[in-house]
Amino acid sequence: MAEEKKGRAVATSTAASIPKFVRGNLSATLKAKEEGKKVAAAFIADGQDEIMRAMDIVPAWGESFSGVCAAKRDAEKYLQKAESDNFSRSLCTYATCNIGFDMMREELGHAPEGAPWGGMARPDMMLGNGQLLCDPRFKWPQATQHYQQDVPVFVTNMYYPPWDPSGDHHEVEALYVKYAKEELHETVKFCEKITGKKMDWDRLAATVELSDKTWDLFIDTYELRKHHPTPMDTGDAMNTMVPLTFNLGTQEAYDFYVSLKAELEQKIKDGVGVANPEKYRVIWAAGLPSWFALGDFQYFNGKGVVFPVEVTYRGCEKVERLDLPKTNDPLEHIAWRWVRYWTHWYDAAKKRPGSTPKVERIIEYIEDYDCDGAVFHSAFSCRSWHAGIMQQAATLKKVYKDIPILIMEGDIVDISSYNEADTHNRIDAFIETLAAYKAKKG
Amino acid sequence: MDYFAGVDIGSTMTKVVIVSGRIESSLIGPTGPEHRKLANRVMEEALGQARLSFDDLTYIVATGYGRINVPFADRQITEITCHAKGLQSLLPSVKTVIDVGGQDSKGIKILNGKVMNFVMNDKCAAGTGRFLEIIADSLGVPLDKIGEISLTAEKIAPVSSTCTVFAEAEIISRLATGEPIANLIAGIHDAVATRIASMVKKLNVEPDIAVTGGGAKNIGLVKALGSKFGRELLVPPEPLITGALGAALMGKDIYEKYAAEGQKPTRIGKKLEEATFFK
DSSP, rough: OOOOOOOOOOOGGGGHHHHHHHHHHHHHHHHTTTOOOEEEOOOOTTOOOHHHTTTTTTEEHHHHHHHHHTTTTTOOOHHHHHTTTTTTTTHHHHHHHHHHHHHHHHSSSSSOOTTTTGOOOOOOOEEEEEOOOOOOHHHHHHHHHTTTTTTOOEEEEOOOOOOTTSSOOHHHHHHHHHHHHHHHHHHHHHHHHHOOOOHHHHHHHHHHHHHHHHHHHHHHHHGGSSSOSSSHHHHHHHHHHHHHHSSSTSHHHHHHHHHHHHHHHHHHHHHSSSSSOOOOEEEEEEEOOGGTTTTTHHHHHHEEEEEESTTTOOOOHHHHHHHHOOOSSSHHHHHHHHHHHHHHEEEEHHSSSTTHHHHHHHHHHHTTTTTEEEEEEEEETTTTHHHTTTHHHHHHHHHHOOOOOOEEEEEESSSSGGGGHHHHHHHHHHHHHHHHHHHHHH | OOEEEEEEOSSSSEEEEEEEEEEEEEEEEEEEEHHHGGGHHHHHHHHTTTTTOOGGGEEEEEEEEEEEGGGTTEEEHHHHHHHHHHHHHHHTTEEEEEEOOSSSSSEEEEEETEEEEEEEEEEEEETTTHHHHHHHHHOOOOGGGHHHHHTTSSOOOOOOOOHHHHHHHHHHHHHHOOOOHHHHHHHHHHHHHHHHHHHHGGGOOOOOOOEEEEGGHHHHHHHHHHHHHHHOOOOOOSGGGGGHHHHOOOOOOHHHHHHHHHHOOOOTTTTOOOOOTTT
């Protein structure tokens, strides 16, 4: 009577089209020159997507490229190259992988041979953002500019009111929005200078409108995962986030979620879940995944554990829930959307002493998606996310006494941090804890 | 009479416990790269000690790092759960377990024999038995003596390095400056205890606290850990077999649960043979 190992029942077939998106984004950078387009090294969730799309600027997503290198387990040579110039492994490995690649490309005069999917083109500009999400967004462009000194860098500062339980963020939101709007206007001016083209404001407005529609559709789609059994898992979401995260403001991104939503609705209708049987539902509560070990999600699924929801790469909300002031200025709209995305958990957090917006978000999802436990991934080189995980876990324990929490340790790109046997051992122990918790709850 | 066996294959030692209403036999043998595929031989010895045959066993649970290499087991359960179960039977008052193994260390919060939470260090040798093993080797002191030697120290010589390799280098250079070995060994125990305590304290530690694993056989480490938690720590009579005992008891629980539902599991087709994993 050996324990039966059950395989993952189903992954979404819509997610199978994601490699085409990722590869398409990389090859767009390589084709840009012959198409007369400019390439901008850019960062996700920086509020600049629509500006680039409306000006036909091709984004070169360094985070995506490093993730691809990691997923193909082919990042080590780039990490070592960066390390040879004293970039520590404890720095963001998205950054160091990409900087190592840039260093090699500059030395060779072309993308290094064997670079995943042909690599990324040399940018014509770099758009950073000194916002509160993470420090590489302004230090990374500065660092890589040492090797590409002729490539201009423009770093905006898109701040949002920092969390202060004793203050009223509503009083200062408009000030932050005004500042963010000015920064976005400066970004447009910079892009106009580099491209030699003027912004088509009507086109920008249409692009922003399409983005809003995509945000709404994304949430409508993902909320289908509340269903028991859940039709889609975080393992898939780490792929299906691509159109929202890297192709926002494009029709292809919107169309992708139309297809995904239809597929999830059909799965619900057919009673098809990710795991069969679905024993435990847990939230991916924080952290970027180890891109070289996405198979771990299937390991969970094979044991009846599903992730109906994740905090990671859910960088949007239903626009109406953000209660944005009406404006005809698309940049002001982006600024409001940006600020409110971060602050709309503040009021809930204030009601729970000792809580924070990040914790409130997790609690909201645990309730809405009916989760039995939480998994955090502490990726050592992602300092901005690593910091605070223990506090979040401790607050969850206060709210949901004894809720099982697993804190996985690894990295996003650096595979030397990973040991599959030990990781699976921790997962097994966590699942046994879930069983005890559920039995106790009755 | 029903007999239940627990097989705990740790990174350093393999442990087998057979229980019925009491512990019928317990055996501890080295794991090692070749021994790991020979869990069957340790089991044979344990069966011999209990005067039983393999067919007398009703249910077998494998646990520990190498639990997948036990083809004759009916079920695999992690050592976290098995330690909790084993501890509950030996020291029922314990609510927090610190397990110091050869390759990792763990903190386990338990309630009525169930795991409520756990933390693990499996990333770094510092804070595990391996750290003490390496330092003992570099000092030329037998591993089983370092605990007692640390108690003879005049003072704790602080060891600043948190990395095993660098700590070894630091120890050698401190020896050259005339620092007594006992002080250095006390320093090393303090360093390991500090590291383990900072990890375990994430668990909202509640007494009683017990230490298990090979580290519990080191009186110096147990005392150093006790000082970090401000209380005396409990040690079961044979701290190495807690996991295997828990595995055997888990097997008993599982079997009885099945039996109560009228689904007695059979062991037909199970043979006491080595794992073919390495072939």
